[in-house]
Amino acid sequence: MIADYTHHYSLRVLSAEEAARGICEWEWLTDDVLRLDVAEHCANDVSYFPFDELVEALVLALSRDCEVGQLCESGLPQVPLVADAAGALAVQTSELREVRAGGQAMPPSGVVPFKGFSNYACPFAFLADRLETAYPIFRSFYCRHLCRLHTISDHPETLLSLCALFEQLVVSTAPRAAQHLQFVLDSSPLRYAFHWIVTGFVGSLPAEEVLQLWDRVLGFDSVALVPILAAAIVALRSKLILAARRPEEVQLVFSDISCVKAIPLLQSFLFAHELGADANWRTEHGSVLSAALAAKKAALVAPILEAKASIGEHDVGALSRLFRGEGPASTDTVEILLQPQGDCNA
Amino acid sequence: MRRENERIVYRTDFDKYVLISNFERLGWTRSTDEDFDIYWASVHNVRGLFNPEVLSKRLRDGQVVNHFPNHYELTRKDLMARNIKRYRRERERQEQAEESLSSFASFAARKKGQSEPNLSMPQVDRVPPEWVPATYSLPNDYAIFVEEFRKSPNSTWIAKPTGKAQGRGIFLVSKLNQLKRWSNAPKEKNQQGQPLPFREPYIISRYISNPLLVGGKKFDMRLYVLVTSYRPLKVFLYRGGFCRFCVEQYSTDVAEIDNIFVHLTNVAIQKQAEDYNEQHGGKWAISDLMLFIESTRGRAASEKLASDMEQIIVHTLKAVQGIIVNDKHCFEMYGFDVLIDKDLRPWLLEVNASPSMTTTTEDDRLLKLRLINDVLNIAIQEKRGQLEGCDDDLILGDFACIFDEKPKVNLGTRSGEDPRSERNERSSSRGPRRSNSFSRTGYWR
Numbered sequence: 001m002i003a004d005y006t007h008h009y010s011l012r013v014l015s016a017e018e019a020a021r022g023i024c025e026w027e028w029l030t031d032d033v034l035r036l037d038v039a040e041h042c043a044n045d046v047s048y049f050p051f052d053e054l055v056e057a058l059v060l061a062l063s064r065d066c067e068v069g070q071l072c073e074s075g076l077p078q079v080p081l082v083a084d085a086a087g088a089l090a091v092q093t094s095e096l097r098e099v100r101a102g103g104q105a106m107p108p109s110g111v112v113p114f115k116g117f118s119n120y121a122c123p124f125a126f127l128a129d130r131l132e133t134a135y136p137i138f139r140s141f142y143c144r145h146l147c148r149l150h151t152i153s154d155h156p157e158t159l160l161s162l163c164a165l166f167e168q169l170v171v172s173t174a175p176r177a178a179q180h181l182q183f184v185l186d187s188s189p190l191r192y193a194f195h196w197i198v199t200g201f202v203g204s205l206p207a208e209e210v211l212q213l214w215d216r217v218l219g220f221d222s223v224a225l226v227p228i229l230a231a232a233i234v235a236l237r238s239k240l241i242l243a244a245r246r247p248e249e250v251q252l253v254f255s256d257i258s259c260v261k262a263i264p265l266l267q268s269f270l271f272a273h274e275l276g277a278d279a280n281w282r283t284e285h286g287s288v289l290s291a292a293l294a295a296k297k298a299a300l301v302a303p304i305l306e307a308k309a310s311i312g313e314h315d316v317g318a319l320s321r322l323f324r325g326e327g328p329a330s331t332d333t334v335e336i337l338l339q340p341q342g343d344c345n346a
Numbered sequence: 347m348r349r350e351n352e353r354i355v356y357r358t359d360f361d362k363y364v365l366i367s368n369f370e371r372l373g374w375t376r377s378t379d380e381d382f383d384i385y386w387a388s389v390h391n392v393r394g395l396f397n398p399e400v401l402s403k404r405l406r407d408g409q410v411v412n413h414f415p416n417h418y419e420l421t422r423k424d425l426m427a428r429n430i431k432r433y434r435r436e437r438e439r440q441e442q443a444e445e446s447l448s449s450f451a452s453f454a455a456r457k458k459g460q461s462e463p464n465l466s467m468p469q470v471d472r473v474p475p476e477w478v479p480a481t482y483s484l485p486n487d488y489a490i491f492v493e494e495f496r497k498s499p500n501s502t503w504i505a506k507p508t509g510k511a512q513g514r515g516i517f518l519v520s521k522l523n524q525l526k527r528w529s530n531a532p533k534e535k536n537q538q539g540q541p542l543p544f545r546e547p548y549i550i551s552r553y554i555s556n557p558l559l560v561g562g563k564k565f566d567m568r569l570y571v572l573v574t575s576y577r578p579l580k581v582f583l584y585r586g587g588f589c590r591f592c593v594e595q596y597s598t599d600v601a602e603i604d605n606i607f608v609h610l611t612n613v614a615i616q617k618q619a620e621d622y623n624e625q626h627g628g629k630w631a632i633s634d635l636m637l638f639i640e641s642t643r644g645r646a647a648s649e650k651l652a653s654d655m656e657q658i659i660v661h662t663l664k665a666v667q668g669i670i671v672n673d674k675h676c677f678e679m680y681g682f683d684v685l686i687d688k689d690l691r692p693w694l695l696e697v698n699a700s701p702s703m704t705t706t707t708e709d710d711r712l713l714k715l716r717l718i719n720d721v722l723n724i725a726i727q728e729k730r731g732q733l734e735g736c737d738d739d740l741i742l743g744d745f746a747c748i749f750d751e752k753p754k755v756n757l758g759t760r761s762g763e764d765p766r767s768e769r770n771e772r773s774s775s776r777g778p779r780r781s782n783s784f785s786r787t788g789y790w791r
Contacts, residue, residue: 047634050630053595
């Protein structure tokens with residue numbers, strides 16, 4: 001697995017190689033948890049099963065990577081598990097770097113795996129067939145975007161604010177469906193879409209759709225596209241939701257989205273009024289999305305999109321390539337777009 | 347597809363769910379004798395059906411059966427290899443002749459100061475490079491095989507019985523003495539329990555030891571190909587083909603040469619492996635394979651592979667086009683087994699006349715149900731001549747017509763036109779209707 005690896009990366013990637021090597025040398029408590037997770041999800045998935053060994057290597061390497069905790073822009077996803085000098089496990093509320101002095105985080109990355117965690121690595125197995133190529137991409141994308149999908153904090157664009165964005169969008173574009181779920185079925189749209197948001201649609205959408213979606217996340221530099229797509233799907237199926245009388249029927253509406261085309265749906269959901277008469281986004285009222293409604297939706301989404309106004313020259317070229325739909329981003333594009341902007345949280 | 351008040355009668359030799367379910371859904375009635383409209387037969391019964399000595403069993407007009415009388419020219423491993431070899435030789439000779447004619451014509455034209463005529467063959471019709479690994483029959487070609495074996499000392503060969511399926515009796519050979527497995531095998535017995543005078547016929551082919559690996563595992567592809575007529579040739583390719591994975595990581599280690607779970611991709615074999623997974627059954631969609639190739643090697647590579655696969659399918663059928671009895675009652679759904687090597691070159695391993703209708707997973711069941719549905723749709727309408735120039739997706743379902751030799755209706759030419767340019771035009775329009783059905787930008791969704 002550790003083949004000759006000549007690299008021109010900066011020092012930060014050195015730990016990637018060490019992390020990969022570390023798989024063979026040390027066993028961590030969380031290793032078995034991750035292996036089980038891979039066996040339950042990736043190895044059973046009709047699209048990802050050939051890659052189970054690579055996915056396992058990716059998540060194990062990530063868990064041994066000490067720098068992940070610092071690289072995560074929104075902070076650690078959860079309170080880290082720490083073993084003190086005597087080896088006993090203790091939970092501390094301090095930041096990871098303070099912990100270092102006294103004890104060892106478990107696992108070294110500070111990210112405690114949860115059920116379905118290995119899903120994050122699955123789509124990357126399509127992009128490269130070797131650990132050395134796939135791991136840097138996976139690590140960078142995880143630290144910049146994916147970690148937010150399961151981070152519970154008050155940082156912007158972490159899970160809580162993403163869910164809030166989802167709910168607001170559903171209420172404004174499919175209010176009757178939302179009400180129907182709330183009052184008639186004693187449920188909420190979030191209950192069904194939560195899984196999509198946390199996994200970034202891995203396992204729900206086909207691999208190619210996930211990669212296209214994550215491309216746009218890369219291009220917009222915002223993981224908010226995930227709840228936005230989730231809201232778009234709810235709005236798309238609002239009629240079916242309204243027709244559902246029992247929880248099982250609602251479950252059916254949400255259970256199979258394998259035929260959804262993520263990008264056309266996103267584009268028409270976000271830009272319908274700009275695309276003009278040809279791209280009518282019909283709300284459940286059957287009328288064309290009114291300018292007012294569009295403005296309301298734009299107001300929700302705009303702060304996120306506008307914050308990324310400062311994009312460099314590289315990014316423009318890469319963005320336009322992405323939006324012309326030229327397949328998943330190549331490794332080069334990904335490297336360029338993932339250069340850290342400014343200092344890491346160090 | 348059902349006309350009003352039409353009762354279609356079917357007969358089948360297989361009680362498989364995917365078949366019966368389709369027949370019943372269409373409201374057809376079952377028969378067990380000569381009174382049928384469509385017969386999904388076993389290859390054994392088809393032999394009797396086309397036996398010239400039994401006139402009573404002749405097929406009436408309008409009856410349709412799912413095999414061609416001498417399909418074995420394609421579906422028996424030794425005959426297939428032989429027919430393709432012959433076809434390639436003939437085509438290469440023809441192409442060489444055309445090239446020298448073309449270069450002479452250019453030379454002559456240049457001498458006269460005229461523009462060079464365009465007599466080159468359209469690229470699509472060129473015979474592709476070798477797509478069947480070198481194959482020898484045992485015992486007939488034993489001596490030639492030994493000579494070839496000695497020329498390439500580090501090569502591996504794979505021995506398969508001509509008459510068996512599902513991977514039975516297959517073994518790898520890296521040293522000549524390993525062939526003793528075949529030569530010393532107990533002789534086959536006939537029905538009375540007496541040993542037959544001949545050893546079981548085998549073929550031995552060069553083993554492709556550098557297959558394309560995904561996740562470190564070897565796989566091959568099962569492609570469904572529907573042929574409704576050989577002359578003119580009309581071919582449909584199903585886009586729901588799938589890859590069949592080995593459970594174990596691939597290894598060229600000599601110690602693993604007898605490990606069938608590493609080398610043989612037959613589902614019947616992999617099912618017995620300890621780590622066999624019933625959720626996906628080792629079956630991977632070809633669209634996922636194309637995504638993987640596009641992501642790791644670029645779109646051009648995946649499109650070229652898709653095009654190469656279509657080429658070898660069409661040329662394989664062309665190889666037997668002249669010898670298959672083109673009975674108008676017949677259509678056939680083949681299972682093509684194709685292996686891709688590390689250089690993205692497709693190799694044809696074999697063609698199955700009766701691809702398995704057993705299903706191993708939920709997805710597999712859905713796929714085969716839809717496959718049979720589409721096959722029945724197309725076959726019946728083709729035989730009734732209802733599909734003239736038809737491109738309707740609704741009828742073709744998940745099939746794409748990748749080759750149609752039937753000349754299109756010509757609406758007449760303008761007088762005074764250069765006959766040579768007209769010939770060129772016609773030859774290019776007579777050419778196969780190209781539709782890259784594996785291409786992800788096209789049909790493969």
